[in-house]
Amino acid sequence: MARNGEVEEEEEEEDLVATATTTGTRARTDPFLVTCKCFSVITSLAAILCIAVNVLSAVRSFKNASDIFDGIFRCYAVVIAAFVVLAETEWSFIIKFSQVLEYWAARGMLQIFVGVMTRAFPDYTRAREWIILLQNIASYLLLACGFVYLISGVLCIGFLKRARQKQAITTEQAAKDLEELERRKAELEQLLLAERV
Numbered sequence: 255m256a257r258n259g260e261v262e263e264e265e266e267e268e269d270l271v272a273t274a275t276t277t278g279t280r281a282r283t284d285p286f287l288v289t290c291k292c293f294s295v296i297t298s299l300a301a302i303l304c305i306a307v308n309v310l311s312a313v314r315s316f317k318n319a320s321d322i323f324d325g326i327f328r329c330y331a332v333v334i335a336a337f338v339v340l341a342e343t344e345w346s347f348i349i350k351f352s353q354v355l356e357y358w359a360a361r362g363m364l365q366i367f368v369g370v371m372t373r374a375f376p377d378y379t380r381a382r383e384w385i386i387l388l389q390n391i392a393s394y395l396l397l398a399c400g401f402v403y404l405i406s407g408v409l410c411i412g413f414l415k416r417a418r419q420k421q422a423i424t425t426e427q428a429a430k431d432l433e434e435l436e437r438r439k440a441e442l443e444q445l446l447l448a449e450r451v
Contacts, residue, residue, distance in 0.1 A: 284422060290415050293402070294342045297365065300395040301338040304372045307388045308332045314385070331371040338368055338396075356416075359407030365400030369393045 308331040315325035340348045341355045341364070354360045373393035406412060 284418055287415065287418055287422065293399070294344075297396070297399040297403070298339050298342040300392060300399055301335045301342070301365070301368065303388070303392040304335045304368055304396055305332050305339070307385070307392045308335065308372055310385060311389070327371070327374070331368060334364070334371065335368045335396075338365055356412075357407055358403045358412035362400045362403030362405075362407055365396050365403060367400075369395075369397035369400055372396065 308328040312325045312328035312332065315321050315328065337348075338361075341352070341361055349356050355364070370393070372389055
């Protein structure tokens with residue numbers, strides 16, 4: 255009778271493991287995190303466009319020697335916009351280096367600053383209207399992203415994102431641990447069978 259109880263317990267454990275592997279191991283993507291990732295990519299692309307526009311304007315300013323101060327201003331805008339792109343990657347080194355960028359409101363203010371820097375000192379000569387158009391597109395895109403980040407930061411959506419990321423990492427780690435336990439169980443069963451034979 256005791257032997258039958260052990261067999262039933264083993265079968266129940268196998269059923270639980272099978273159920274966990276079919277439902278739990280499949281990583282379900284969180285739509286909220288996917289949306290945040292897409293918005294982060296859009297913000298990075300807007301910042302990269304700001305970098306390109308500011309580089310073009312700086313080269314033009316230095317080349318024509320028309321306005322050295324505008325060229326220097328553009329160089330600073332390039333450096334800060336590159337920092338915006340790095341902040342959007344959420345690379346742990348950058349977040350540790352500047353922990354204030356972990357908060358979305360601060361990140362939004364930095365993006366707004368870069369957008370304003372990109373829009374400042376437009377060149378009104380008719381020869382380069384396409385540069386002015388690119389400046390407007392890049393600056394307004396980054397300004398819009400910055401305002402969205404600022405409002406989201408005030409509404410504590412960044413905190414919600416970090417909590418969901420932590421939960422997703424914990425779930426993923428639990429699935430890996432479960433797979434490791436299953437592998438060990440299979441190895442032990444093979445050893446047990448080999449000993450019995």
